[in-house]
Amino acid sequence: MEKTILKTENLTKSFGGLKAVDNVTLTVKENSITGLIGPNGSGKTTLFNTISGVYKPERGKIYFNGERIDGLAPYKIYEKGLARTFQTPRLFQKLTVLDNMMVSCRSHPGDKILNVFLKKRRWSEEEEKLAEKALEILEIIELDRFKDKPASELSGGQMKLLELGRVLMTEPKMLLLDEPAAGVNPTLARRIFEKITQLRDELSLTFFTIEHRIEILLEHADWVYVMHNGSIIAESPPEEVVKNKVVVDVYLGEA
Amino acid sequence: MSEPLIYVLDMAVFVGIFAILAVSLNLEYGFTGLANFGKVAFFMVGAYTSSILANMGFPYLACITVATFAAGFVGFVASLPALKLQADYLAIVTLAFGEILRFIFKNEEWIAGGVQGITVPSAITITGVPIQTMMLIQLTIVYAALAICYFIAQRVVNSPYGRTIRAIREDELAAQVLGKDVFKYKAQMFTLGSAMAGVSGSLFSQYVRFIDPYTFEPILTFTVWMMVILGGPANNLGVILGAVFVQALERGARIAKDYLLLPVDPHNLRVMIIGILIILILMYRPQGLFRESKVKTPALEVASKWKKRS
Amino acid sequence: MVVVNWLQVLFNSAVTGSLYLLAAVGLTLTYGLTRFPNFAHAEFMALGAYAGYTIAEQLKLGFPYSFIAAFISSAALGAASYLLVFRPLTHRGATIIHLMVASIGLDFFVRHLIKQVWGGEQLSFRMVWPYFDVGPVRITGLWVALILSAIVMVGVMHIVLTRTRLGKAIRASANNPDLAMASGVDVEKIALVVWIVGAALAGVGGLFRAADTRLVPLIGWEILLPAFAVVILGGIGSFYGALIAAYVIGLAENFGVVFLVMFKLSTDYKFAIAFLILILTLILKPSGFGRLFGEGGKVV
Numbered sequence: 009m010e011k012t013i014l015k016t017e018n019l020t021k022s023f024g025g026l027k028a029v030d031n032v033t034l035t036v037k038e039n040s041i042t043g044l045i046g047p048n049g050s051g052k053t054t055l056f057n058t059i060s061g062v063y064k065p066e067r068g069k070i071y072f073n074g075e076r077i078d079g080l081a082p083y084k085i086y087e088k089g090l091a092r093t094f095q096t097p098r099l100f101q102k103l104t105v106l107d108n109m110m111v112s113c114r115s116h117p118g119d120k121i122l123n124v125f126l127k128k129r130r131w132s133e134e135e136e137k138l139a140e141k142a143l144e145i146l147e148i149i150e151l152d153r154f155k156d157k158p159a160s161e162l163s164g165g166q167m168k169l170l171e172l173g174r175v176l177m178t179e180p181k182m183l184l185l186d187e188p189a190a191g192v193n194p195t196l197a198r199r200i201f202e203k204i205t206q207l208r209d210e211l212s213l214t215f216f217t218i219e220h221r222i223e224i225l226l227e228h229a230d231w232v233y234v235m236h237n238g239s240i241i242a243e244s245p246p247e248e249v250v251k252n253k254v255v256v257d258v259y260l261g262e263a
Numbered sequence: 264m265s266e267p268l269i270y271v272l273d274m275a276v277f278v279g280i281f282a283i284l285a286v287s288l289n290l291e292y293g294f295t296g297l298a299n300f301g302k303v304a305f306f307m308v309g310a311y312t313s314s315i316l317a318n319m320g321f322p323y324l325a326c327i328t329v330a331t332f333a334a335g336f337v338g339f340v341a342s343l344p345a346l347k348l349q350a351d352y353l354a355i356v357t358l359a360f361g362e363i364l365r366f367i368f369k370n371e372e373w374i375a376g377g378v379q380g381i382t383v384p385s386a387i388t389i390t391g392v393p394i395q396t397m398m399l400i401q402l403t404i405v406y407a408a409l410a411i412c413y414f415i416a417q418r419v420v421n422s423p424y425g426r427t428i429r430a431i432r433e434d435e436l437a438a439q440v441l442g443k444d445v446f447k448y449k450a451q452m453f454t455l456g457s458a459m460a461g462v463s464g465s466l467f468s469q470y471v472r473f474i475d476p477y478t479f480e481p482i483l484t485f486t487v488w489m490m491v492i493l494g495g496p497a498n499n500l501g502v503i504l505g506a507v508f509v510q511a512l513e514r515g516a517r518i519a520k521d522y523l524l525l526p527v528d529p530h531n532l533r534v535m536i537i538g539i540l541i542i543l544i545l546m547y548r549p550q551g552l553f554r555e556s557k558v559k560t561p562a563l564e565v566a567s568k569w570k571k572r573s
Numbered sequence: 574m575v576v577v578n579w580l581q582v583l584f585n586s587a588v589t590g591s592l593y594l595l596a597a598v599g600l601t602l603t604y605g606l607t608r609f610p611n612f613a614h615a616e617f618m619a620l621g622a623y624a625g626y627t628i629a630e631q632l633k634l635g636f637p638y639s640f641i642a643a644f645i646s647s648a649a650l651g652a653a654s655y656l657l658v659f660r661p662l663t664h665r666g667a668t669i670i671h672l673m674v675a676s677i678g679l680d681f682f683v684r685h686l687i688k689q690v691w692g693g694e695q696l697s698f699r700m701v702w703p704y705f706d707v708g709p710v711r712i713t714g715l716w717v718a719l720i721l722s723a724i725v726m727v728g729v730m731h732i733v734l735t736r737t738r739l740g741k742a743i744r745a746s747a748n749n750p751d752l753a754m755a756s757g758v759d760v761e762k763i764a765l766v767v768w769i770v771g772a773a774l775a776g777v778g779g780l781f782r783a784a785d786t787r788l789v790p791l792i793g794w795e796i797l798l799p800a801f802a803v804v805i806l807g808g809i810g811s812f813y814g815a816l817i818a819a820y821v822i823g824l825a826e827n828f829g830v831v832f833l834v835m836f837k838l839s840t841d842y843k844f845a846i847a848f849l850i851l852i853l854t855l856i857l858k859p860s861g862f863g864r865l866f867g868e869g870g871k872v873v
Contacts, residue, residue: 060440061440062436062439062440081439081444082436082439082440083439083440083441083442083443083444083445085440086439086440086441086442087442091440091441091442092440094437098434098436098437099433099434099437100429100430100433100434100437100438101433101434102429102433102555103426103429103430103433103558104557104558106562106566107426107429107430107558107562108430110423110426110558110562111426111427111430111438111441111443112441112442113423114442116423118422118423118424118560119423119424119427120424121419121424121451121455123424124418124419124422124423124424124425125415125418131422131423132560132561135423135560135561135562136561136562136564136565138562139561139562139565139566140565142562143565143566143569152569155566155569156566174441175441178441178442292670296670298670298673300673300677344852344855344856347856348855348859350669350670350673351609351610351669351673352805352855352859354610354670354673355610355801355805355851356851356852356855358612359798359801359848359851362798363844363845363848366841366842366844366845370839370841370842481677482681485674485677485678485681488674488677492671492674527689528688528689530685531685531686531688531689532685534681534682534684534685535681535682535685535686535689537678537681538677538678538679538680538681538682538683538685539678539682540678541674541675541677541678541681542658542662542675542678542679542682545662545667545671545674545675545678546661546662546665546675549665549667549671
């Protein structure tokens with residue numbers, strides 16, 4: 009729990025003069041579940057977009073496993089083992105649930121144009137193994153029944169789960185989850201977080217997750233950052249967040 | 264042998280040539296989501312390259328091979344700036360590219376005769392055989408090429424690679440954060456699609472034996488688009504049937520003009536029908552006649568066994 | 574050595590720019606509002622030109638009437654295009670690629686309908702325009718009428734866009750249709766108005782082009798590329814951006830032609846100049862001039 013896996017230093021990103029992410033410095037410990045909370049528009053998703061390479065930071069540095077990753081293209085950052093989900097699930101709607109999982113396979117030999125023609129046997133074998141793995145993950149997230157359905161036919165909560173399953177296929181070291189439990193019923197939300205904790209323990213993953221359902225997040229997180237107007241205004245173990253006066257004022261007070 | 268047979272053979276050759284274009288556009292648009300509005304440009308490169316080489320006395324196999332690579336190369340080069348753009352910009356740029364290329368062939372007489380066009384010597388000369396036999400030989404070559412293109416396209420789309428290009432079509436950003444170098448896939452599909460268009464252009468020039476810049480107007484691109492959207496995007500067999508259907512329709516328009524004595528110019532009638540049909544299909548059956556084909560890989564089999572287990 | 578009358582080139586640039594402006598205003602606003610490039614815009618220009626031709630040359634009613642005919646006929650085509658083709662398609666959830674392909678289909682249909690009605694051969698206006706020389710610059714009445722039309726259009730549009738509720742709604746909708754809809758603007762009604770006015774202006778542009786050069790069914794298609802260059806350089810959906818871009822491209826084309834002649838290249842390549850500007854804008858600054866006015870440049 010002591011090693012730092014992700015670190016940002018003075019990270020800044022603005023849009024038309026408005027600083028959406030303002031001088032953010034934070035660290036995420038390996039094998040932790042770190043939470044990120046804050047009111048709407050406080051810059052949480054922008055921070056995730058900047059870390060995952062969707063936006064280029066204006067200023068500041070990002071280290072992942074000790075390596076600079078700021079300014080890299082999203083797919084490069086992914087290659088280093090940092091994967092993410094989106095607030096509104098961005099599934100491949102017309103592809104089946106299984107195909108959504110399979111797309112995410114890391115370095116699949118059949119995902120190269122020449123191998124498609126020249127190494128069919130090799131990628132076919134790999135494909136079978138990966139399909140097994142995909143189905144196992146689907147079983148864990150209880151979506152294996154829907155494997156042949158197009159992703160567009162899933163319910164909102166199922167889409168969230170599939171997106172989580174999809175990034176798990178990528179064998180990441182760390183996951184950025186943007187509101188994994190938004191828009192699902194409380195029971196399912198709890199289950200999602202139980203799964204996250206289970207995955208953290210079983211697969212030694214690190215999670216950095218935005219969540220509005222603070223009560224659930226606080227049950228599972230090891231450390232929590234609070235964001236407001238683009239800045240980190242507090243950080244603490246979960247049980248102390250609710251006692252922090254500044255946090256209560258800007259955030260919990262609102263609710 | 265009678266005239267109707269020649270007519271049928273002629274139509275069959277055209278169906279084959281256009282089916283290759285439809286399969287190539289399907290790789291780009293149907294599977295990868297690229298709005299290539301300049302398909303005709305790469306067809307044109309293939310046709311002109313092949314014709315110029317044939318005039319220099321090269322054997323046909325050399326003509327069609329070089330034409331394929333030339334069109335693929337031009338496609339690759341054109342894709343470098345174009346594919347960074349969003350769908351609408353890509354459409355404008357590729358459409359303009361085709362028009363400019365056509366303009367260059369029109370203006371620069373030293374390349375291939377400018378507006379006068381260029382006649383293409385037959386690559387296969389067998390003296391003393393009837394026209395029908397010659398057409399059968401042409402037909403065989405065209406369908407052999409179609410079979411190869413179809414095989415290649417099927418192999419590409421029924422693979423993990425084929426899954427990735429469909430994912431890129433569905434959501435580019437999501438594909439990126441899942442580690443896909445989106446630009447690479449798009450450039451590869453654009454290059455492959457352009458190369459196939461080059462094959463088609465070469466076959467076309469060999470068959471019609473005369474090409475000029477007026478052969479390559481944008482309507483050709485959109486005839487192919489109509490085949491794809493009518494047949495069913497992301498279904499290779501569907502778009503080939505789309506090619507059959509659109510060819511039959513075009514011929515039908517010509518016959519209707521001849522026999523019904525419509526007071527309409529046949530060319531105008533043909534284009535007007537294509538225009539209206541494109542709109543009607545998009546309005547009432549945008550998914551086409553055939554549904555998107557599944558990604559057929561060994562994963563499907565693994566999945567079907569899984570069902571029995573649980 | 575070629576002797577160049579630079580002042581004439583400058584004046585010609587104003588003529589070309591005014592033409593491109595009339596052609597592109599509707600294109601940029603409909604692009605912003607309905608979010609797809611309408612390739613059938615070319616035929617709004619062509620229909621106006623042919624309708625004007627019929628009035629001026631076949632019925633001999635004079636240019637003012639043909640101006641009105643161009644305006645009205647293209648406006649009607651614009652309304653029909655939106656109401657019968659693009660609005661229903663949007664309601665059915667058509668993708669941007671579907672809309673673009675449909676606009677091409679409409680373009681083909683209208684162009685060949687025109688060809689069927691008026692024939693494919695080249696027509697020309699016989700009308701004689703007075704001309705006069707100001708210093709070294711030759712000016713014809715037609716060019717004056719064209720530039721004045723563009724100025725009047727800009728004046729009216731500026732007042733409408735800044736002073737009226739309709740105009741503010743148009744600007745808001747063309748820049749960000751979702752936001753406008755959320756603020757209670759009836760975006761579809763606004764879109765209809767813009768399609769009508771934009772098409773009418775394009776029709777007038779087509780008429781001027783035809784009266785100045787010649788009339789062929791491809792007349793609109795030939796102006797479409799520079800019109801797109803104006804739209805992209807100006808920033809999609811931006812009226813003021815288009816205003817600047819139209820004259821920038823007018824200048825680039827007219828001065829470019831001089832250089833083409835100097836280097837003994839075919840002047841037919843002048844339309845490649847617009848293409849070059851279009852490509853460079855897309856690569857270097859896809860939002861064009863739009864951001865200067867806090868608008869345009871498409872929300873991604």
